[in-house]
Amino acid sequence: MGDEEQEELRKLRKINKALMERVERSMDQQGNAYSLFQTAIGLEEQVRRRTTELSSTLVDLESTNHLLIKAKNAAEQANLSKTRFLAAASHDVLQPLNTALLLMSTxxxxxxxxxxxxxCAQVEHSLETMDELLRNLLYMSRLDAGDVHPRWQTVSLDQLFDSIASDFEPIARVRNLDLRVRHSGLHVWSDPTMLRRTIQNIVTNxxxxxxxxxxxxxxxxxxxKVHVRIADTGIGIEPNRFKEIFIEFNRCAPGQNELDGSFAGLGLGLAIVERMVNALELQLTLNSRVGHGSCFKLTLPYREPTRLLGTARPADLLSNAQLANxxxxxxxxxxxxxxxxxxLLSQWGCDLRLSSSAQETMDALNNDKSWEPDxxxxxxxxxxxxxxxxxxxxxxxxxGRRVPAVVVTAAPSDRLWKMADQGRLEVMPKPVKPAQLRALLMHLRTRAVEPAT
Incomplete structure (x- = not known):
């Protein structure tokens, strides 16, 4: 074979190789395209399946959220219903208890x-314990429902401390304990009733x-800011139990904490403290060492004292006041x-007129013009x-006179407390404690009679 023929054969092979490579590349591209097509179909199926699953999940989630909202609304309604029931029932529940305490005193x-x-003393103590439990349960219910609203005003801490010390000194004396108060002359901005109850519950504890x-x-x-501290030399609290002591009906180390049963706790005092601290927007901190004691600290806003005209102290008035006649x-x-x-009042020597309605009251006053109430x-x-x-x-x-008046009720309203703050009347929650009633009446008896407004 000649050179020309060999050269022609070489060219033909080269062309053939190039054509084969092109054909192979074309086939590979077609194969890749088919593979991509199959992959796309698979992905589309996965997307469709995932979309279906997601839609189903969203439907279930929406249904669950709807059920949760219904359950939440039902729980809130039940809580409000419980509060309304306790508020409505409190009068009926506390009324016979009030009567029992009055009769027991007599x-x-x-x-x-x-x-x-x-x-008699044992029965009276049991009645007072029942009274405390019912009152605390009712008050906690009102706090939880947001039905208790602070009545903000300037509060003298010295007067507040003296009042608490006066109430608790007999208890401390019986237990051979020392209750001390240090005057500071400071005033804070708070609700005096709620702040007093907060501090006295901590003192009780x-x-x-x-x-x-x-x-x-x-x-x-x-x-x-003003820091109020209530410190004691008691048994102390373990740090891991700080939150636990604010839980309802939780009593620290039951069975070994109280010296006797005369001052037994119900496990509600500090639970109420926590709720009132939240309502008053206070800061409460606790430091304690087991075997050494505890210190509760309340942080309140400072307030400049309000200048008021001097008035006679109740203690000075009580010594000269009499209820006879x-x-x-x-x-x-x-x-x-x-x-x-x-x-009870007749036993104290009072001259009484009894009525149960406005008409009976007017009849009693009109039938005897010579008799007017003190x-x-x-x-x-x-x-x-x-x-x-x-x-x-x-x-x-x-x-024609602003006759001093005491309103007794099982559920004092905000309006009643406002009237009391304005000096228009006194409010005494039921059940009425005879000693407190006597002290209040003796104080009111000395009040100068003012023209009616």
Whole structure:
């Protein structure tokens, strides 16, 4: 084969190789395209399946959210219903308890034997424990429902501390403990009733779990803040139990904490403290060492004291006040409670007129023009939707005098407390404690009679 023929053959092979490579490349491209097509189909199927699953999940989630909203609304409604029920039932529940305490006080005074006095004291203590439990449960329910609103005003810590110390010194004395108060002259911006209850619950807890030593109430100012400390030398609390002590019905180390059963706790005091601290927007901190004691610290906003005209102190008035021959108009629709209060006040030497409605009150005053009340004691919730405050207003209009008045009720409203803050009347929650009622009446008896407004 000649050179020309060999050259031609070489060219043909080269062309053939190039054509084969092109064909192979074309086939590879077609194969890749087919593979991509299959992959796309597979991905589309996965996307469709995932979309279906996601849609189903979203439907289930929406249904679950709907059920949760319904459950939340039902729980809130149940809580509100519970609060309304407790508020409505409190009058009916506390009314017989109020009557029992009044009758027990009268029965105790009539005892001639030591055993009879001892039994009366035990029954009275049990009634007071029941009263405390019911009141705390009702108050906690109102706090949880947001039904308790602070009445902000300037509060003197010295007066508040003295009032608490006066109440708790007899308890501390019985337990051989020392309750001390340090005056600071400081004033804070708070609700006096809620702040007092917060501090006294902590003091109660301090005395309950202290075997030796005592408790101290002290306040100090730091800039625009005031720190109130309640310290004790009690058994102390382990750090990992700090949150636990604020849980309802939780009692620290039951069985070994109290010296005796006369000051037994119900496990609600600090639970109420936590709720009131939140309502008053205070800061509460706790430091404690087991075996050494505890210190609760409340941080409140400082307030410049309000300058008021000087008034006589209740303690000065009580020493000279007498209830004998005091003319009292008693307004009460519950016959049993009326008889119990009648017996108690008569035992104190009071001159009484009894009524259960506005009409009976007007009849009692019109039938004897020579008799006008020195004091009024009125139940707030009477028959036929009448209110004790309305009858008090009628009496004041008839007599032309602002006769000092006490409204007794199981569920004091914000309006009643506002009227009390304005000095228009006194509010005493049921059940009425005879000693407190007597002290209040003796104080009111000394108040100068003002023209009616």
């Amino acid at each position: 029965l105790s005074s009539a005892q001639t034997s030591a055993e009879g006095s001892r039994l 301090a005395l309950r779990y202290t075997r030796e030593g005592g408790a101290l109430l002290i306040a100090g100012r730091h800039g625009d 005091t003319r009292i108009l008693l307004i009460e629709n519950d016959l049993t409670a009326l008889k119990a209060m009648d017996t 004091l009024i004691i009125a139940d707030q919730h009477l028959d036929n939707n009448e209110r004790g405050t309305s009858i008090i207003r009628i009496v004041r209009q008839l007599t």
